[in-house]
Amino acid sequence: MRKILTLVMLSFILFFTACGDNKDYKDSTYTNKLEVRKDIQLNIETTDKLLYNMVKSIVGDRHIVEYMFNNRESEISFKFTEDSINNISKKDLFFYVGAGFEPWIDNFVDKLDKNKVGVINVSRGIGLLSYNKIVKYNDTTLKDNPYYFTNIDNYMTALMNIRNAVQDKEPRNRDFYEKNFSEALKVLETYKEKLKSVDNELSNYEFIIVEDELNYFVKYNNLKLVDVGLGENNIITLSSSQRENLQQKSNRNNLIILYNDDSVVKNNEVLLKKYNIPAVKLQIYNGELSYEETLTHNISALESIYKAQ
Missing domain, CATH: 3.40.50.1980 (Nitrogenase molybdenum iron protein domain)
Incomplete structure (x- = not known):
């Protein structure tokens, strides 16, 4: 009887030890998953190198950033296909210059699947000048002059729109993006001072x-x-x-x-x-x-x- 009682007690000890080990294993696995998913890597697309550099100044190497066009000529003459629409629709964020800088952009954006991709027109909130002449690309007539970013203050506003969009998409690293934005503004302020000095002359x-x-x-x-x-x-x-x-x-x-x-x-x-x-x-x-x-x-x-x- 004593031997039977001893065997029963040993069985209970082994059972509870196994349960304890299993709990520790599960907790460890859960913790590791949280660590892996701590930072989200976004796939970001821009229309050109100008925006690519602007986005990189905000996100650094934290996310994947790519651009569509190497030069102005190919950007203006672009004719999108179903494949290009599908490719951009798979991204997390898509930035474009706006104000007609990409003459085809309105129709393109209308066709994007916005369930996943966030679409940002970085000219939002900028006061635009009108063209004094008639400018047409294919069937599109441009009314607004799209070179607003040659005004440094307008460029800063566009940069702020980029910062806001990235912060909204990935708020965990809001401070990181804010720091990069502030540093970019400091660099631009030095150019503003140089231009002011030249203007006086x-x-x-x-x-x-x-x-x-x-x-x-x-x-x-x-x-x-x-x-x-x-x-x-x-x-x-x-x-x-x-x-x-x-x-x-x-x-x-x-x-x-x-x-x-x-x-x-x-x-x-x-x-x-x-x-x-x-x-x-x-x-x-x-x-x-x-x-x-x-x-x-x-x-x-x-x-x-x-x-x-």
């Missing part, structure tokens, strides 16, 4: 621009513009008073033409030579230079005006 100059794409940058920097006539192919026509004025002070070079497209200089070569008008090239987004590189180029280009005197 250019107060006695007057400028001609014929490309709407430069309007945001020129107005942001308070450059004094001369109103000129424009013919076909952006050929400049001057009034009689403007011509007389130029003849009187042709050697002072205080009238400058700012341009981005080389065809502007080519088409106005005769006028520029006749009145000794310097031409200074500014950069807007071309798919190659980063935003900071573009600002650096433009600051140097404007500085060259008064440093050459």
Whole structure:
């Protein structure tokens, strides 16, 4: 009887020990799963390198970020397919410049499956300028000038829209994104200060621009513009008073033409030579230079005006 009782007690001990081990194993497994799922890795798509760099400045290497187009030409002429719609619909976030920068974007976004992908137009909340000329891409006529980001304050607003979207999608790392956003703003503030210094040096100059794409940058920097006539192919026509004025002070070079497209200089070569008008090239987004590189180029280009005197 004593042997039977001993065997029964040993059975109970083994049973409860096994249950205890099983509980510990389950708790350990559960804890490990929580650790693995602590940080979510998002799949983020942008339309171009400009937005790619902006998003990377906020998320760093925490998420997978890709872009659709290597250059401006392919971005403008893009014709989407069912495959491209399905591919973007599988992403977590999709950012686009907006304001007609991607002429096909409205129809594209309408077809996306938004049950998974969050779609963000980074131009939201920005005051846009209208085109002065008719701009068409295929059957789409653009009313808004999409180069708003050449105004640094507008660029900051777009960057804020990116930060907000990422924070909403992955709030666990809100502080991380806020820190990166603040650091990006500090860098931009240094460029704003440089531009302000350059603008002060250019107060006695007057400028001609014929490309709407430069309007945001020129107005942001308070450059004094001369109103000129424009013919076909952006050929400049001057009034009689403007011509007389130029003849009187042709050697002072205080009238400058700012341009981005080389065809502007080519088409106005005769006028520029006749009145000794310097031409200074500014950069807007071309798919190659980063935003900071573009600002650096433009600051140097404007500085060259008064440093050459």
